[in-house]
Amino acid sequence: MSTPQLVVHRDKELMAQAAAARLITRIVDAQSARGSASVVLTGGRNGNALLAALGTSPARDAVDWQRLDLWWGDERFLPDGDPERNATQAREALLDSVPVDPARVHVMPASDGVYGGTTGDADAAAAAYAAELAAAAGPEDHGPVPVFDVLLLGVGPDTHVASLFPELPAVRETERTVVGVHGAPKPPPTRISLTLPAIRAAREVWLLAAGEDKAKAVAIALSGAGEIQAPAAGARGRSRTLWLLDAAAASELPRGLYPPASA
Numbered sequence: 001m002s003t004p005q006l007v008v009h010r011d012k013e014l015m016a017q018a019a020a021a022r023l024i025t026r027i028v029d030a031q032s033a034r035g036s037a038s039v040v041l042t043g044g045r046n047g048n049a050l051l052a053a054l055g056t057s058p059a060r061d062a063v064d065w066q067r068l069d070l071w072w073g074d075e076r077f078l079p080d081g082d083p084e085r086n087a088t089q090a091r092e093a094l095l096d097s098v099p100v101d102p103a104r105v106h107v108m109p110a111s112d113g114v115y116g117g118t119t120g121d122a123d124a125a126a127a128a129y130a131a132e133l134a135a136a137a138g139p140e141d142h143g144p145v146p147v148f149d150v151l152l153l154g155v156g157p158d159t160h161v162a163s164l165f166p167e168l169p170a171v172r173e174t175e176r177t178v179v180g181v182h183g184a185p186k187p188p189p190t191r192i193s194l195t196l197p198a199i200r201a202a203r204e205v206w207l208l209a210a211g212e213d214k215a216k217a218v219a220i221a222l223s224g225a226g227e228i229q230a231p232a233a234g235a236r237g238r239s240r241t242l243w244l245l246d247a248a249a250a251s252e253l254p255r256g257l258y259p260p261a262s263a
């Protein structure tokens with residue numbers, strides 16, 4: 001697993017623009033090298049701002065949208081089309097305005113869908129998404145999920161990532177790749193989430209955090225906290241873990257981490 005690297009931008013607008021430019025480059029590189037790319041999307045303001053910036057970037061046409069698989073790191077377990085669903089927000093921010101292949105847009109299950117013969121069962125829905133991931137994984141992936149090119153994560157003020165909240169069972173999961181989450185401290189209480197083992201299958205994990213209210217969480221996660229107490233600390237990519245921050249979110253980092261010791 002990779003060691004976290006930091007990139008600090010002046011403000012959250014610039015952070016979104018720079019992250020979008022970075023993501024376009026990674027997608028184009030992956031498509032050139034392997035024929036297609038896979039990206040795991042996140043909910044939250046910063047993830048949506050990144051998607052919106054991507055949509056208005058002149059370089060967006062460099063992406064072959066038909067050869068892109070999109071997955072989600074977590075979802076609020078609400079009915080299809082609910083404005084609070086991460087998938088609905090991603091459609092509005094970007095996906096409705098680019099020619100993605102609908103068969104390659106793997107939204108997480110909605111609470112009104114039928115999974116395991118019933119509706120409203122987040123555990124059955126999570127198992128269905130795990131099966132979809134497993135079906136997409138090839139022999140070259142050596143595991144139950146594809147090796148995602150880039151996995152995006154917002155960071156909560158409590159250090160949660162995806163719907164892995166501190167101390168809850170989902171963050172302790174070591175076997176399953178997707179789980180139902182019950183009793184989340186942030187509404188809605190019922191969610192679906194990738195687990196840390198699934199997140200760590202990604203080549204690159206990018207964590208996005210902006211604003212003063214994230215400064216403590218960022219400092220805790222990057223100062224050696226355990227992943228059960230600080231889930232963001234456990235989100236690492238195989239080859240790269242990138243923390244994309246604005247100056248406010250970086251403001252409580254210990255000296256040496258930021259600014260870097262050599263500065």
Ligand SMILES: O=C(O)[C@H](O)[C@@H](O)[C@H](O)[C@H](O)COP(=O)(O)O
Nearest residue numbers: 043044045046047154155156186
């Ligand atoms: O599912 C949710 O309730 C949110 O989407 C949440 O997990 C979000 O990703 C983080 O709290 C970071 O959010 P911001 O990017 O808005 O700071």
